Amino acid sequence: MKFSELLDAVRDNPQSVTIPQEWSQGRACFGGLMAALLFEAMRAKVPDGRPVRSLGISFVGPPVPGAPIRFDVEVLRDGKAVSQVLGRATQNGEVMTLVQGSFGAPRDSMIAVAAEPAPSFKPVEEVADFPFVSGLMPDYLRFIGLRWALGGMPFSNTQSPAIGGYARLKDVQEEPLTEAHLLALVDAWPPATLPHLNKPAPGSSLTWTIEFVQPLPALTTHDWTQYRAVIEHARDGYGHTAAALWAPNGELIAISRQTVTVFG
Template sequence: MKFQDVMQQFAATAADERLIEVPAHWGQGRAVFGGMAAALAMAHLQSVIPAGMPLRSVSVSFVAPLNGGEAVVRRRILRQGKSVLQAQVEIEQAGQVALVALASFGASRPSQLSVSAVTAPVWTTPGICLPDSEMAPEFTRHFDYQIQQGNAPFSGGKSRTLGGAIRFRGEFSEQVGVPELLALVDAWPPVSLGLMSGPAPASSLTWTLELLPQAQTFSGSDWWSYLANIEHGADGYHHIEAKCWAPDGSLIAISRQTVTVFA
């Protein structure tokens, strides 16, 4: 099932607690792809957010594996002020909480301070396409990748960075919103996998994504730039910072992940 089709199940008039269908063919190990899980949560939440309050930050805890099939999603507005709204959303499956997210939305306000964001990297060589393989998670078949910097997963490399370009494969004439952006950013493998010389499990423990609202809209079939860096890794936990740029080169997302590595 394509990403756009999955998102069609979220109606603006839905109750705060409702049953959803977690899609098949979006697997990552023994669970659904984390970017899809987070997208399901945010798609349910964003329909009750007032216009003019874009998402500024979302923190996601992957509590338990979320699998294909039925699940319950709940949303709750924690506090709403004049400019800022704080909300919580969680997904439960088979009586177990699988995901919890805290989201902060904020309207623009007058300010004398303005600091420019860093622009997208300029790649000087053709990217290496990441081919489909039996070793790659199921969900990766929904994306096209071009690695411009760093090492492919399980290649035994030395680089602590990973970056390149990404787009949805075979879909998306519509503009990219928050759920789609969550999927695009999280679709990249953790940088840590490129340091491994063979397959080993790894999974996201927590993920925080900060968003920069954009005046222009872009399609998921356009190429989006991504660059990640391991800031520290030891004792089975790696801390990874990443940035994502829109097709016009403007910074659109800043990501931080704590990844558990079983190697």
């Protein structure tokens, strides 16, 4: 199933969505896809004109591909400008993913502070594709185009403080790029700690906070996004990373923070 088909599935019937094995990340469904599907279910409960400002995501358990997943949404509060929404994905009666979202209409304000520019990478045309290798890489990467432009590859024993490059969805119809697409693109990148390892070992996101700069730039699913993640601290099997995503023109799109676990 394509990404757009899974989004359609959760819009049509959020009470039962089955994610196929091809969207797996080890033994679990791809976390970025889980966040995107839960976000779609949440957005349907929010009044028009209130774009998402931030999402706090907890990956509670590993949802299994091939079994139905239920996406439930509770509107905690609809204020004059902000809606606070809680999303819960469950499988076999157990919580898999929790998302707390803040959706807010724009307000008049005298404050306007420009973001720092995007980091300087080689142009995307000069960076080679990161090839998908079945059996050696998470299955979901068959649907994501990556071009590595900063830092070492996973498990390369490279003590780099940051990783980054370019990403977009593969084999998709051209359509406006939404926050659901961005959730998949940001989480497609492996934890920035993995290049420090000298052999393969599991690693995954534990918690994830992402903030969107609204309004989103007018991009499509065929545009490349630019990503950089920096390790701020890592020890005892946990890493703390700060990341950001930019449009092709250098405009900031999203700010991301993750606590990741590393079993190595």
